[in-house]
Amino acid sequence: MTSELAFIAALRALADNPAARGLNDDCAVLDFGGEALVLTHDMMAAGVHFLPDQDPADVAWKLVATNLSDLAAKGAEPVGVLLGYQLGESAQDARFIAGLREALHHYRAPLLGGDTVGGDGPKVLGLTAFGRATHRPVPSRSGAQAGDGVWLTGAVGGAMVGLEALRSGHGESARYRRPEARLAEGIALAPQVTAMMDVSDGLLLDALRMARASGVCLALASKAVPLACPEDRRAEALRWGDDYELLFTLPRGATPAAPATCIGEVRDAPAGTLLVDGTPPDTGEKLGFEHH
Template sequence: MSAESRILTLLRAIATDPAARGLSDDVALLETGGARLILTSDMMVEGVHYLPADPPADIGWKLAAVNLSDLAAKGAKPVGCLLGYALSGDESWDAAFLEGLNEALSYHAMPLLGGDTVKMPPRAPRSYSLTAIGEATGPVPARSGARAGDRLYVTGPVGDAGVGLELARASPAAAGPLVEAYRRPRPRLTEGALLAPHVHAMMDVSDGLLLDAARMAGASGLAVTVDHIPLSPALEAVRGGSTATQIAAARAGDDYELLFALPAAMKPPVRAIPVGRFAAGEGLTLRIDGAVVPLPDSLGWEHG
């Protein structure tokens, strides 16, 4: 068991309120005073979740986007957020960060309501947190509701952000759609709101298609077969479409597409790509071009 798993065990012993959903979903669901609130909080740490050379406006955008993506996966409407901000000591950097944050918040109609700013000790890596609050507009899908026979869908291709990160690592000046996918992910709020009333289970693909599909299956007490890994034309243009490329794309994190389970007879109400199927049993099976392939040692990004 990893250090993170052990701390999660300790946290679960504290977070016993039903609203915490056993800390096994990406969000909490708090019903209070007539409101049904979706709560999520994600941190980003320099050198862990972003590259120190990433443009500050993109880091700000991404902090907003990853939190909004958790709301999207529950079909929630953004109603407010709070920022925890570590001053950089460089005011133009701070201003650019806040400009990017504001772009993402404004674009998705998410009001910034407050938070805290702190000075860090000299040379400390900086960290940021955002707590996002949404309001449920109907049923709130969990990870755990998939049923045997359901199809598994994703709202777009996977792997772009992973290749974008590699390109950005190789050169801070890298640009183009793959780097954009890594730096400026688009939370699928519209799709999430349209999907939430129909899906049996939904989550965002933040840690890789294979890992997140396995998590949905595990939470639902089912087996899942992933039989298609959708690649974008931009990714195929730089990496081709080999089995190795497909597996790499299915293990890459940071895509923030929505992953959902839908009855086989139902057509998704939004553009989505079928990528697999749930069945009784347990575990993940990967098929590429019809043939079962061995699973990679690591299914995705187990981040700290």
């Protein structure tokens, strides 16, 4: 199989447009009618992004939440979604619709269109979400400045232990099954932040992406990161994805307009790097969920 990174690189080369940053892990942002239109399309595949035997209602919820989380990082309010759905067994499809209804109601995002196909292979689902940015310039991951504080809404590790609970049948799995897109927080923070992104693939990996996009060093204090899992799982929790919190930077001394924790600071060098407790993280370990 083609490496996903290679394919994305080829697509980026093809897309001779600065708005084409909306590939894979970010939104497209463009002017439409004098407003900032924010668009994202995320796919989920059975066996990769969800368990093949998982309740389709939870799959639907997660499909909506992951896309709206991308909008949240832009401080955008949802305008609507388009669904791409691969039909399956009737009872499963009915559960999917039930979860979709819940998620769209929860996030006040209307279903405006979409398409369905048949198919017997592992399910592949897609959702396009689009919204209206509430603040311009629209936050991006490339604006972090030396001297800024690094902040995180909520906690990490909840999806990790939630997935384990779901697999084992013991314990609370909601943080994995029903992630929360931080839309209200994103809208509140957008006018303040110098950079913002959602943490979908793991805090360390996404922090490194922000450091690279901004050309700065993000220096994190690992102990400062709030956990939604036992303390002895801290190292893993920093590398686990699916928590969908917002990672953002604020000028020194600023107080965030939404509940968040300061987890580090931005330095000017080494540019494009991440430090955890003063040292680069062990590259022998994955920093998060890499797309291959």
